[in-house]
Amino acid sequence: xxxxxxxxxxxxxxxxxxxxxxxxxxxxxxxxxxxxxxxxxxxxxxxxxxxxxxxxxxxxxxxxxxxxxxxxxxxxxxxxxxxxxxxxxxxxxxxxxxxxxxxxxxxxxxxxxxxxxxxxxxxxxxxxxxxxxxxxxxxxxxxxxxxxxxxxxxxxxxxxxxxxxxxxxxxxxxxxxxxxxxxxxxxxxxxxxxxxxxxxxxxxxxxxxxxxxxxxxxxxxxxxxxxxxxxxxxxxxxxxxxxxxxxxxxxxxxxxxxxxxxxxxxxxxxxxxxxxxxxxxxxxxxxxxxxxxxxxxxxxxxxxxxxxxxxxxxxxxxxxxxxxxxxxxxxxxxxxxxxxxxxxxxxxxx
Ligand code: GLY
Numbered sequence: 001x002x003x004x005x006x007x008x009x010x011x012x013x014x015x016x017x018x019x020x021x022x023x024x025x026x027x028x029x030x031x032x033x034x035x036x037x038x039x040x041x042x043x044x045x046x047x048x049x050x051x052x053x054x055x056x057x058x059x060x061x062x063x064x065x066x067x068x069x070x071x072x073x074x075x076x077x078x079x080x081x082x083x084x085x086x087x088x089x090x091x092x093x094x095x096x097x098x099x100x101x102x103x104x105x106x107x108x109x110x111x112x113x114x115x116x117x118x119x120x121x122x123x124x125x126x127x128x129x130x131x132x133x134x135x136x137x138x139x140x141x142x143x144x145x146x147x148x149x150x151x152x153x154x155x156x157x158x159x160x161x162x163x164x165x166x167x168x169x170x171x172x173x174x175x176x177x178x179x180x181x182x183x184x185x186x187x188x189x190x191x192x193x194x195x196x197x198x199x200x201x202x203x204x205x206x207x208x209x210x211x212x213x214x215x216x217x218x219x220x221x222x223x224x225x226x227x228x229x230x231x232x233x234x235x236x237x238x239x240x241x242x243x244x245x246x247x248x249x250x251x252x253x254x255x256x257x258x259x260x261x262x263x264x265x266x267x268x269x270x271x272x273x274x275x276x277x278x279x280x281x282x283x284x285x286x287x288x289x290x291x292x293x294x295x296x297x298x299x300x301x302x303x304x305x306x307x308x309x310x311x312x313x314x315x316x317x318x319x320x321x322x323x324x325x326x327x328x329x330x331x332x333x334x335x336x337x338x339x340x341x342x343x344x345x346x347x348x349x350x
Pocket of ligand 1: 217252
């Protein structure tokens with residue numbers, strides 16, 4: 001049976017009898033994350049083993065990546081919007097209390113996941129955006145900082161220089177010595193838009209589950225654009241009776257399908273993490289009808305990945321296209337694993 005037949009079989013073979021019971025707890029804790037989260041899974045697992053709360057653990061894990069200037073998809077060092085301003089989105093969910101908090105288009109604060117957690121803990125709201133989110137963070141004692149690193153600024157300038165051959169922006173590499181601007185020897189390295197993000201979900205030995213998703217969003221986005229990461233049900237969903245799912249990749253696709261919520265609901269109906277994730281990827285693929293979002297074979301020309309755990313500690317990383325990995329600490333080993341996939345990739349897709 002090839003992969004596509006397997007997906008078809010498993011997706012149609014939905015069990016109605018396999019509803020997870022709240023009493024089903026894993027034999028050992030599990031922490032799963034996107035591939036940029038190997039240090040996050042390690043940190044979160046250490047905290048969970050010490051008996052700390054699953055949400056405290058995953059947030060502390062992703063803070064390592066948010067504060068890392070070398071990760072250009074998240075927090076400090078994230079790629080900016082069209083105007084060169086870093087705007088961050090994040091959400092958290094705490095399974096035992098069914099708590100949720102999120103921030104969107106937040107500027108000047110390195111760790112939006114911690115602000116999202118405080119929205120959950122210190123307000124009666126779920127989502128605070130823009131200047132209101134920044135003021136809330138400052139009131140909570142966060143420092144306002146410049147999040148645009150020199151490296152991210154250079155990438156943004158290079159992107160600007162490639163927008164329109166007739167504008168006044170120049171990529172210094174395109175200056176050909178002695179021949180003025182541009183010229184036949186120009187060798188442009190195209191800067192593509194990029195949906196980098198980190199998601200991290202954990203289940204402890206009692207079966208308590210939490211998750212966090214945090215991102216600088218789509219690089220060079222229209223200012224104020226909000227992706228799926230801070231939207232509960234799209235970029236993250238946790239149900240303490242069932243499991244958790246978070247996502248990276250094209251946020252607009254997840255927003256239009258309430259994707260993470262749907263993955264968790266399919267697990268509630270009895271699908272495994274892998275089956276549930278692949279089923280929602282299939283739905284996204286079927287719903288992608290816009291010609292500009294489809295390749296020459298009619299498939300989506302973008303990627304979406306889900307990081308899924310259930311209450312029993314079963315887990316899967318699933319991707320629309322092959323060749324992608326995810327990070328998981330299964331209670332014994334912290335490692336990168338190959339994600340299951342819906343389609344074989346012809347080219348590298350984000
Ligand atoms: N999934 C991240 C974003 O689209 O903003």
